[in-house]
Amino acid sequence: MSTKIINIPEQPPEDGLQSYKEYTLNAEQYYLIDQAFLVPGQKVSFRIFSLHGQMLKLVLDADESAPAAIDKTTVDEKSDFLIKSSDIPLYQDYLSMLTKTDSAFKGDKSKAAVIIKEQSKMVMKDLFANPVSRQTVETVRDTASHIIKCIFEEPEVIYDLLTLKKHDFYSYMHSVNVAVLCIGLGRIMGLPEKTIEHHGTGALLHDIGKTAIPLEILNKQGKLSSAEFHIYKTHVAQGMKILKEVGGLPDESLIIVLQHHEKLTGKGYPLGLSDKEIKTAGRISAIADCYDYLTTPRPNKYALNPYEALKTIAAEKEDYDRALLAAFVKMLGKMAKTS
Ligand SMILES: [Fe+2]
Known part of the structure; x- marks a missing residue:
């Protein structure tokens, strides 16, 4: 060849x-x-x-x-x-064939998890590339329940579900990682499964408003100017607008879209909410979003390893819910130790 x-x-x-x-x-x-x-x-x-x-x-x-x-x-x-x-549909067919015919993939939970991650990634890539519709939101909800099933059956697969690849910095991958982290955290906090499913759906959709932000701002190297940051922050409102037009999403999902950048200290955005104004869904997603941001490399931005990322978040612990943060550190402790 x-x-x-x-x-x-x-x-x-x-x-x-x-x-x-x-x-x-x-x-x-x-x-x-x-x-x-x-x-x-x-x-x-x-x-x-x-x-x-x-x-x-x-x-x-x-x-x-x-x-x-x-x-x-x-x-x-x-x-x-x-x-x-353009070959993604052929790759999807190949993955379905593997799960059905390859002995190494049948019955191996860790490999099944990697397939779910790969399929979730493709659903999200599609979502970010096309207008959002009732049907695509339904596919996202199915994706969240597949991830939940996987994590509930075998909690250890959370490490297989998270992606730490040096070139994988796109919004769609970030969304899958944030969903995995929100679902994992919801599970160890003992939240009802339906609530976790709504959180997972919200996490997959949390940055959908970025599709309305100019690429020049999203991909800018270095610091955004205050005018650019002002536009960037509107991705939250844009996301809410898109999803409310589509309709049919539970409040627990929409809260993640609305509150994932809020901080308990009131220093977050878009509303500068504090304490009790921030719901559990918002508190969970704020930790997950920040952790994945810190551990994801982007052009001109080094990724922190899990240990460094948890240390960075802990240094600003007043911004986050104390009990959730402790559970999050416990959940990712194994990953942090081996990094
Ligand atoms: Fe965001």
């Missing part, structure tokens, strides 16, 4: 907004997949690329008319693997 090299910048260029926008659009044409699903010998009908520094290399050439088997040496490579975004 001939090797085709495509130049894709790993880091955005430093010469201004326009080229950074091009970088983002270019990066959006590809979709990061989990290496766990590249099973040697299995046939795929989509092309697979690996990312080496700033180079994207075609490692498996295949399409629907000429499927090809995955080669062991390819998947042993230490790399991030990507497919073209």
Whole structure:
């Protein structure tokens, strides 16, 4: 097979907004997949690329008319693997086939969790790319209940469900991580399952208002100006507007959209609420959102490891609910110790 090299910048260029926008659009044409699903010998009908520094290399050439088997040496490579975004439906078919036919995937809870994560990621990518409708919200609700089922059956899979990948900084991935964290925290706090499901749905949708914020602001390198930050903060109101127009969501989901940036000290936004004005759903999502933000790398922003992130949040503990924060640290303690 001939090797085709495509130049894709790993880091955005430093010469201004326009080229950074091009970088983002270019990066959006590809979709990061989990290496766990590249099973040697299995046939795929989509092309697979690996990312080496700033180079994207075609490692498996295949399409629907000429499927090809995955080669062991390819998947042993230490790399991030990507497919073209347009091949996502073919990748979804491949995942369903794996769960049904591959013995390694049947009955393994940890592998089942990774498949759920991968499917959730695709639902969210779709949600962020298209107008929100009653039907897409229903799919999001189903996604939240799949994640809950997974965590309730085997709490340890929470570590498999969280994604800590260096190139996976998109809003859709952040939403899946925040949902996993909210669901995990709701479970250890002993909240009713229905409440946890509503929290999970709200967490998946919490940043949907970002679709109404200009990319120049969302992807800006460095600090936002106060005018830009003012626009950025409107993603909360925009999210509420979008979801209220669609309708049918429970209050416990909408509270997450509305209150995930509020702080108990009153220093948050959009309303600067404090203490009892912030509901449990808002308090849970504020911790989850902040933790995932800190542990996710973005262009020009290093990611903290779980231990450092928990330490950073603890340094501002007055902003967060004390009992929830203690439970959160306990939940992620294992991850923090091994990082
Ligand atoms: Fe947000």
